[in-house]
């Protein structure tokens with residue numbers, strides 16, 4: 001299976017014919033199809049498929065001597081945001097298989113195991129917490145909290161994984177598995193226009209988090225309720241969206257409200273409640289924290305004036321992650337001084353880096369657009385990514 005053939009197999013899975021955007025949410029039909037694809041690719045290569053208890057998929061290539069520890073892990077995720085692009089996630093998984101093939105073709109015999117990974121629910125599009133699979137694996141989220149997470153239809157994470165053969169009681173950190181991993185490398189499509197050459201190395205992941213704002217007022221008739229009698233949650237919500245933009249400008253951060261749920265959502269009804277999700281990011285933790293505090297203050301102030309109740313909950317927060325310098329500088333030199341760049345996007349590699357030396361490679365994205373259908377990487381750049389990843393893996397697998 002060449003890179004192009006694998007890519008062509010995955011390309012139609014979960015793609016909307018109308019928009020070209022992908023809808024591959026954890027444990028929904030298209031994502032299950034992606035998982036089946038992963039299992040078939042692993043089987044076709046004679047890799048040992050060893051999924052963990054958290055819904056993450058791992059395919060192992062063991063060395064001839066049967067060594068099971070000191071492994072090098074590479075891969076990414078197969079799920080998508082709503083209406084996402086083809087490359088965010090799958091590029092890292094397809095590239096991992098292709099790089100493994102390249103090593104085998106040149107007769108390379110690894111001293112260490114190589115494990116190809118597909119992490120579950122990286123985007124958090126279904127249960128609200130990004131990198132859920134890698135967080136569970138590394139202990140960055142408690143099993144109790146994960147089990148209770150709900151999707152948009154009210155189904156809990158525990159119920160959904162149980163339906164797909166996982167034991168909700170068994171989820172959580174896997175020290176035995178972590179203890180077998182020596183290095184992690186995730187290849188990912190660049191999500192801005194910052195990368196000049198085809199391939200780059202990540203320096204850091206900027207601090208980022210998600211907050212849920214709930215505004216509760218009184219549902220009522222749009223025609224019979226005087227303005228002065230209304231408790232309309234839409235108004236403080238609107239103030240909060242505007243405040244987010246202003247706070248981000250003041251603090252040199254990013255603040256985005258990209259998801260909102262209105263209940264009951266009738267044209268001729270004042271809403272009873274509005275739930276909005278704030279995505280906040282910035283160069284340093286302090287600035288992000290300050291931004292969110294200012295937005296919350298503005299939301300509460302606006303709510304008082306409309307007799308609306310506000311609840312704010314932090315769904316996730318990931319502080320600044322600086323990838324280990326020794327590894328990243330080593331890989332950068334190995335690849336011929338390719339560009340080093342930070343990213344504003346969260347990744348499983350950032351979660352793994354808390355436990356094992358981890359690095360990231362990027363492949364150029366000429367549109368600079370991500371989480372949208374026009375996200376793109378040219379095939380020659382993807383193939384340069386395969387070559388670079390193979391080179392990196394060969395180097396790490398050779399380490400005594």
Ligand SMILES: [Zn+2]
Pocket residue numbers: 077088089122188347
């Ligand atoms: Zn991704």
